[in-house]
Amino acid sequence: IITLAIESSCDETAASVLRNGREILSNVISTQIELHKKFGGVVPEVASRKHLENIDAVVQEALDEANMQFSDIDHIAATYGPGMVGALLVGLSHAKALAYTLDIPLVGVNHIEGHVSANYIEHKDLKPPFITLIVSGGHTHLVEVKDYGEYEILGKTRDDASGEAFDKIARAMGLGYPGGPIIDKLAKEGNKHAIEFPRAYIDEGYDFSFSGLKSAVLNYLNAKKMKNEEIVVEDVAASFQEAVVEVLSTKALKAAKEKGYSTIALAGGVASNSALREKITEMSKSEGIEIKYPSLILCTDNAAMIGCAGYYNFINGRIHDMSLNAVPNLKIGQR
Numbered sequence: 161i162i163t164l165a166i167e168s169s170c171d172e173t174a175a176s177v178l179r180n181g182r183e184i185l186s187n188v189i190s191t192q193i194e195l196h197k198k199f200g201g202v203v204p205e206v207a208s209r210k211h212l213e214n215i216d217a218v219v220q221e222a223l224d225e226a227n228m229q230f231s232d233i234d235h236i237a238a239t240y241g242p243g244m245v246g247a248l249l250v251g252l253s254h255a256k257a258l259a260y261t262l263d264i265p266l267v268g269v270n271h272i273e274g275h276v277s278a279n280y281i282e283h284k285d286l287k288p289p290f291i292t293l294i295v296s297g298g299h300t301h302l303v304e305v306k307d308y309g310e311y312e313i314l315g316k317t318r319d320d321a322s323g324e325a326f327d328k329i330a331r332a333m334g335l336g337y338p339g340g341p342i343i344d345k346l347a348k349e350g351n352k353h354a355i356e357f358p359r360a361y362i363d364e365g366y367d368f369s370f371s372g373l374k375s376a377v378l379n380y381l382n383a384k385k386m387k388n389e390e391i392v393v394e395d396v397a398a399s400f401q402e403a404v405v406e407v408l409s410t411k412a413l414k415a416a417k418e419k420g421y422s423t424i425a426l427a428g429g430v431a432s433n434s435a436l437r438e439k440i441t442e443m444s445k446s447e448g449i450e451i452k453y454p455s456l457i458l459c460t461d462n463a464a465m466i467g468c469a470g471y472y473n474f475i476n477g478r479i480h481d482m483s484l485n486a487v488p489n490l491k492i493g494q495r
């Protein structure tokens with residue numbers, strides 16, 4: 161089965177062709193990061209307009225790279241939420257037009273379920289059930305993956321998402337956008353024990369909170385500035401990052417143990433964080449729990465992950481008709 165997938169929920173216009181859901185034939189990503197950098201974050205109207213300019217060429221490139229024509233495609237998969245409505249509409253409308261004119265099924269895909277599915281592409285032997293820790297720009301969720309396309313949410317962030325925390329701290333230190341990769345890199349030169357930032361375990365449950373940590377870092381930076389003391393950005397980056405990854409790792413392992421799972425799959429942009437990968441892998445060793453994560457290019461937004469999730473929806477009969485609309489606040493597991 162050949163899938164043509166389209167992703168446009170945020171600031172990447174992406175298209176991918178896959179064979180049987182897990183084999184990538186092409187994975188084209190046109191990122192708008194440079195365009196949004198000068199604003200310090202994604203500007204919705206600017207993003208939609210850029211998606212519109214790019215979508216046709218990106219889809220064509222995905223077909224060309226895969227050596228495929230429209231007539232070879234068995235179904236279309238496209239992100240229909242969550243994300244920015246204008247951005248989503250560009251990809252979804254393009255997908256609907258293609259599905260209609262080619263007379264093939266349309267499968268709407270949840271972007272977050274796409275992030276989780278990146279693990280199926282990376283690890284050919286990975287099968288549900290497992291625990292997934294979803295850590296992206298807009299989401300932080302601990303979820304049981306009961307079967308393909310079947311999710312049960314154990315916990316989520318009560319305020320900021322983990323990626324959002326990285327981006328906000330980086331912005332406060334004037335480091336640029338997106339903040340995650342920059343902090344990751346700087347932290348390698350810093351001392352993670354230099355500053356004792358708070359760990360928000362909240363309670364014994366599986367929810368997260370990052371706004372207290374964010375305030376603590378901002379207060380630290382302000383106090384240093386007031387006293388005219390030097391700020392060692394590497395140490396701040398390392399100490400902040402350690403506070404985030406310690407809580408994420410601890411709660412994910414706790415969920416796996418308590419719910420009886422032997423595999424945790426990391427998903428989303430923050431799954432590319434080197435400290436998170438190291439910490440949770442190290443902590444899991446004594447627990448007999450295996451940690452999986454996608455390669456870097458599959459962690460952040462791409463259409464291959466959307467195609468993989470779409471493929472499993474398709475073979476399980478979960479397809480959509482032409483009335484499918486963008487759902488900006490679509491929840492994981494929601495149909």
Ligand code: ATP
Nearest residue numbers: 296297298299323338340341344429430432433461
């Ligand atoms: P969502 O998927 O929740 O809708 P999104 O699509 O904007 O949001 P992703 O593409 O999953 O988010 O990931 C982008 C986020 O990942 C940004 O917040 C970015 O800072 C973060 N990120 C990317 N690389 C790293 C890294 N190495 N360390 C920490 N964070 C990172």
Ligand code: MG
Nearest residue numbers: 170171172461
């Ligand atoms: Mg992005």
Ligand code: FE
Nearest residue numbers: 296297460461
């Ligand atoms: Fe994403």
